[in-house]
Structure formats: structure tokens, C-alpha cells
Amino acid sequence: xxxxxxxxxxxxxxxxxxxxxxxxxxxxxxxxxxxxxxxxxxxxxxxxxxxxxxxxxxxxxxxxxxxxxxxxxxxxxxxxxxxxxxxxxxxxxxxxxxxxxxxxxxxxxxxxxxxxxxxxxxxxxxxxxxxxxxxxxxxxxxxxxxxxxxxxxxxxxxxxxxxxxxxxxxxxxxxxxxxxxxxxxxxxxxxxxxxxxxxxxxxxxxxxxxxxxxxxxxxxxxxx
Amino acid sequence: xxxxxxxxxxxxxxxxxxxxxxxxxxxxxxxxxxxxxxxxxxxxxxxxxxxxxxxxxxxxxxxxxxxxxxxxxxxxxxxxxxxxxxxxxxxxxxxxxxxxxxxxxxxxxxxxxxxxxxxxxxxxxxxxxxxxxxxxxxxxxxxxxxxxxxxxxxxxxxxxxxxxxxxxxxxxxxxxxxxxxxxxxxxxxxxxxxxxxxxxxxxxxxxxxxxxxxxxxxxxxxxxxxxxxxxxxxxxxxxxxxxxxxxxxxxxxxxxxxxxxxxxxxxxxxxxxxxxxxxxxxxxxxxxxxxxxxxxxxx
Ligand SMILES: Nc1ncnc2c1ncn2[C@@H]1O[C@H](COP(=O)(O)OP(=O)(O)O)[C@@H](O)[C@H]1O
Ligand SMILES: [Mg+2]
Numbered sequence: 447x448x449x450x451x452x453x454x455x456x457x458x459x460x461x462x463x464x465x466x467x468x469x470x471x472x473x474x475x476x477x478x479x480x481x482x483x484x485x486x487x488x489x490x491x492x493x494x495x496x497x498x499x500x501x502x503x504x505x506x507x508x509x510x511x512x513x514x515x516x517x518x519x520x521x522x523x524x525x526x527x528x529x530x531x532x533x534x535x536x537x538x539x540x541x542x543x544x545x546x547x548x549x550x551x552x553x554x555x556x557x558x559x560x561x562x563x564x565x566x567x568x569x570x571x572x573x574x575x576x577x578x579x580x581x582x583x584x585x586x587x588x589x590x591x592x593x594x595x596x597x598x599x600x601x602x603x604x605x606x607x608x609x610x611x612x613x614x615x616x617x618x619x620x621x622x623x624x625x626x627x628x629x630x631x632x633x634x635x636x637x638x639x640x641x642x643x644x645x646x647x648x649x650x651x652x653x654x655x656x657x658x659x660x661x662x663x664x665x666x667x668x669x670x
Numbered sequence: 671x672x673x674x675x676x677x678x679x680x681x682x683x684x685x686x687x688x689x690x691x692x693x694x695x696x697x698x699x700x701x702x703x704x705x706x707x708x709x710x711x712x713x714x715x716x717x718x719x720x721x722x723x724x725x726x727x728x729x730x731x732x733x734x735x736x737x738x739x740x741x742x743x744x745x746x747x748x749x750x751x752x753x754x755x756x757x758x759x760x761x762x763x764x765x766x767x768x769x770x771x772x773x774x775x776x777x778x779x780x781x782x783x784x785x786x787x788x789x790x791x792x793x794x795x796x797x798x799x800x801x802x803x804x805x806x807x808x809x810x811x812x813x814x815x816x817x818x819x820x821x822x823x824x825x826x827x828x829x830x831x832x833x834x835x836x837x838x839x840x841x842x843x844x845x846x847x848x849x850x851x852x853x854x855x856x857x858x859x860x861x862x863x864x865x866x867x868x869x870x871x872x873x874x875x876x877x878x879x880x881x882x883x884x885x886x887x888x889x890x891x892x893x894x895x896x897x898x899x900x901x902x903x904x905x906x907x908x909x910x911x912x913x914x915x916x917x918x919x920x921x922x923x924x925x926x927x928x929x930x931x932x933x934x935x936x937x938x939x940x941x942x943x944x945x946x947x948x949x950x951x952x953x954x955x956x957x958x959x960x961x962x963x964x965x966x967x968x969x
Contacts, residue, residue: 519969523880534877536690543689550690
């Protein structure tokens with residue numbers, strides 16, 4: 447699915463990441479941990495093509511991310527669902543429209559998918575908030591809306607960046623079980639988090655590998 | 671047909687793409703207003719270009735073949751001299767038509783300048799003969815023959831005063847087209863600035879659209895649609911008011927010469943609806959290139 451070989455990245459100063467090797471196989475579940483500022487977000491961005499490696503190569507679905515043109519990148523993004531650290535909504539559109547946005551921009555008929563959309567909003571517990579605007583939602587609701595948007599296109603890979611960053615424990619567990627359920631449906635999942643309690647809680651639900659990012663390199667993960 | 675449909679789609683975009691960009695309030699009207707003002711000016715530049723074009727053509731064509739022979743002689747000899755000139759003209763090759771103007775026609779020619787009440791018959795006027803050549807007339811030969819045989823006759827080729835007029839009309843026409851080009855350029859610049867400010871104000875929207883898999887054309891369309899429509903709307907209003915202003919220009923009478931020509935004739939009016947279409951096209955291209963330049967800053 448996604449493969450990193452000898453990947454390094456630098457924002458211009460020193461090397462933030464170097465010599466990373468990683469393979470996300472279909473149906474796998476990975477946690478990415480590490481101290482704040484270690485480069486977790488950067489690594490995830492490399493995985494979904496938002497950043498291009500400054501050394502080594504990232505292959506997404508067999509294609510080198512550096513050789514992807516802008517339209518290719520857009521098409522690739524429809525097959526990888528991403529929950530961004532800061533959610534990234536369009537604030538004047540309702541949650542309903544925001545969640546449907548990937549369908550809209552892909553030129554799919556949202557009316558045809560209306561039933562799917564309702565079901566998905568129900569699944570993340572946002573049916574009653576569908577017409578609210580993103581700024582009106584709580585942190586947890588925003589994260590769940592972001593997750594719904596990430597999977598509306600039925601992607602093979604789901605990448606979540608600190609999805610439980612600023613929400614309470616109950617909500618975190620709820621989000622985790624949503625991700626675990628997606629993994630059981632066969633989706634490849636990669637979650638960045640510095641919340642070790644969350645990783646321990648996942649133990650009961652999924653088989654996951656834990657990758658630790660520190661000092662610019664990945665250390666071998668422990669199997670949960 | 672399919673390609674036309676695709677082109678129209680690209681210009682109008684779709685409503686949904688339009689909705690993802692928040693409406694921008696009063697700046698909308700700035701684009702409409704600018705486009706309207708430019709279209710209004712374009713109507714006059716267009717009218718000027720067309721009118722001077724017609725003028726140059728008329729002077730160039732009809733007068734190229736025309737010349738005048740002026741016969742100055744005492745009243746009792748005038749008729750004889752005119753007849754002598756006519757006799758020469760009949761035997762001159764290259765003359766398509768020759769006609770002596772009668773005194774009433776001459777009076778009509780002078781009336782706009784001297785007024786209707788002047789007793790023209792008491793003033794010794796030269797007699798005029800209007801000559802139309804078929805293009806092969808040897809003007810110099812005719813002039814020499816006239817000097818030799820009818821001393822009171824002067825051959826007056828119109829080229830002398832026609833040429834500077836035609837040159838002036840051509841220059842005016844060129845200025846008209848230049849003005850049109852400047853107007854189009856100004857509109858493009860204004861729309862580019864407006865689009866750039868809209869693009870800058872919507873950085874977050876553009877970023878989100880790209881993140882969820884929107885192609886560049888989709889994002890660009892969200893902006894081109896509204897600027898194309900605004901420019902076309904403004905230009906429709908501007909061209910309509912410009913057209914009305916031209917249509918209701920006070921009519922100058924025949925003596926006005928140049929001024930009567932200013933305006934649109936027949937099919938010329940059909941150019942007016944082209945102004946909004948052209949303005950929409952200019953706005954579309956300006957917005958599209960601004961959008962693609964802005965998009966290059968987002969992955
Ligand atoms: N766009 C950027 N330009 C320059 N430096 C950046 C940029 N984004 C992140 N960084 C730096 O890279 C480091 C890693 O950031 P990040 O990947 O967000 O870490 P994490 O997600 O693990 O907290 C930080 O020191 C951060 O300041
Ligand atoms: Mg981060």
C-alpha cells in the first residue's frame with residue numbers, strides 16, 4: 447500500500463527524519479508514537495503525499511510520490527482517508543456538506559450517496575449535529591466528523607494524526623473503537639498519537655504494531 | 671457540441687463548486703461596476719473605430735475616382751468654355767463619366783457655408799464639371815491638354831486634400847482599436863486583482879479542497895464561475911447603456927459629415943452583445959490564471 451525506503455526529510459534546517467523504512471501492508475494497524483516535535487505529522491504527510499521526501503522514496507500504491515503530478519495527487523487523496531491534526535473544515539459549510547465534500551469534489555452525485563452519508567453520520571454519532579457549522583462543534587465532535595469525512599470515499603487506507611488530541615477519555619475510546627472497527631473491515635490504519643493509554647486500550651480490540659519515532663529515526667515496534 | 675458543452679461547463683462551473691467559496695459581500699459589486707464602466711467605454715471606442723473605418727473607406731473609394739474641372743470665365747464665355755472642356759473629355763481615354771453641375775446644384779453646395787439668402791447669381795462663380803475616371807485616366811496629360819486648349823479650365827484632382835483625410839481617419843481608427851485593447855487589458859488587470867484578493871481570503875478553503883482530493887480545475891472553477899458571471903453582468907449593463915447613449919446621440923444633419931457617421935449601422939449593432947461575452951471571456955481567463963498561480967502554493 448504505502449512503502450517508505452530510506453526516507454529522509456528536512457524543512458530546510460537539519461534533517462528532521464532520516465533513513466526511515468516502513469511498509470504498511472493491507473489490513474495492518476499501526477500506531478506511531480514519539481515525543482511532540484519528533485516529526486510524526488511530517489511522517490504522516492510523507493505517507494499521503496502532502497510532503498515529498500528529501501531523501502529516499504515513498505511509494506503509494508506502487509507509484510513514487512515525487513513523480514505524481516497534481517491531478518495524480520488529487521486522485522490518490524481520494525483513496526487515502528486522512529484525519530488531520532487540526533481537522534481542516536470549511537467553516538461556512540455545514541457538517542453534512544463538509545463530510546460530503548470528498549464526494550462533491552470528485553464529481554460524484556451526493557444525492558445518490560445520501561443514504562450512505564446518513565448512515566455514516568449516525569455511525570459517528572453526529573446525526574443530530576449534521577446541520578451545525580464546524581465552529582459550533584466540540585473537539586470530540588469535530589474529530590468524529592473528520593473521521594467520517596476521511597472514510598466517506600471508502601478508502602483502503604486511513605491515516606489519523608492525533609485524533610484524540612484534545613478530547614476526553616470516553617470520546618477517545620469511542621474514536622478508537624471506530625478505527626478498530628474499520629480495521630476489522632479490512633482497512634489499513636495508521637494512527638499517530640502520544641497517548642500511551644490509548645495504545646494500551648487498543649490492545650483488547652485490534653492487533654497493532656507500535657512504531658516509535660524519536661531522534662529522526664523509527665525504532666522497531668512492539669506487537670500489541 | 672460536446673466540446674462546447676465542456677467549455678461552457680468550465681466557464682460557468684457548477685453551483686456546488688461555487689458554494690464552497692463563501693460569498694464576498696460588497697467586493698462583488700466592484701467587479702460588476704468595473705466591468706460595466708469598461709464596457710461602456712468599449713462601446714464608444716468601438717463606435718469610433720467603425721465610424722472612422724467607414725469614413726476612410728468612403729473617402730478612399732468614391733473620391734479616388736472623382737475629380738473636378740473648374741472653369742473660370744466671364745459669364746458670356748462660360749457656356750462655350752464648358753462645352754469645349756466637355757468635348758475634350760469625350761475624346762480623353764479613361765473617363766467614365768463627366769457632368770457639368772447646373773447653377774442650382776452649385777448654389778446648394780454653397781448654401782451650408784454662405785447661407786440661403788445670398789444672391790449667388792450676382793457673384794461670378796466658376797463653373798464646375800464633375801469627372802469620374804474609370805481608373806486609367808492620365809491626369810497629367812489631361813491637365814496639359816486643358817491648359818493648352820481651354821485656358822480658363824483648371825483640373826482639380828481630389829487626391830491632394832483626400833489623402834490627409836484618409837490618413838487621419840485611418841489613424842483615428844487605429845486609436846479606437848488601441849483604446850479597445852487597453853480597455854480589455856484594464857479589465858483583465860482589475861479582475862486579476864479582485865480574483866487574487868478572493869483567492870488570498872480563501873486560503874483555508876483552497877487548502878481543504880486540495881486535501882480532500884479536489885483537482886486544480888475544480889478549485890479554479892469555484893472562482894472563475896463567479897468572476898465570469900460578474901464581469902458578464904457588468905458588461906451587459908455597461909454595453910446596454912453605452913448603446914443607448916450612442917443611439918440617442920443628437921442627429922447632426924448632412925453637413926455634419928464626420929459626426930453623422932459616429933454610431934452603429936445595421937450589423938454593427940450586433941457587435942454590442944459581443945462585449946459582455948468578450949468581457950466574460952477576459953474575466954474567465956484572468957481568474958483562471960490567477961487561480962492556477964495561487965494553487966501552485968498548495969500541494
Ligand atoms: N512547515 C514547517 N516548516 C518548518 N518546520 C516545520 C514545519 N512543520 C513542522 N516543522 C518542524 O518539524 C518538527 C516536527 O514537527 P511535526 O512533524 O509536526 O512533529 P510532531 O507531529 O511529532 O509533533 C518540529 O520541530 C516543527 O517545528
Ligand atoms: Mg503532530
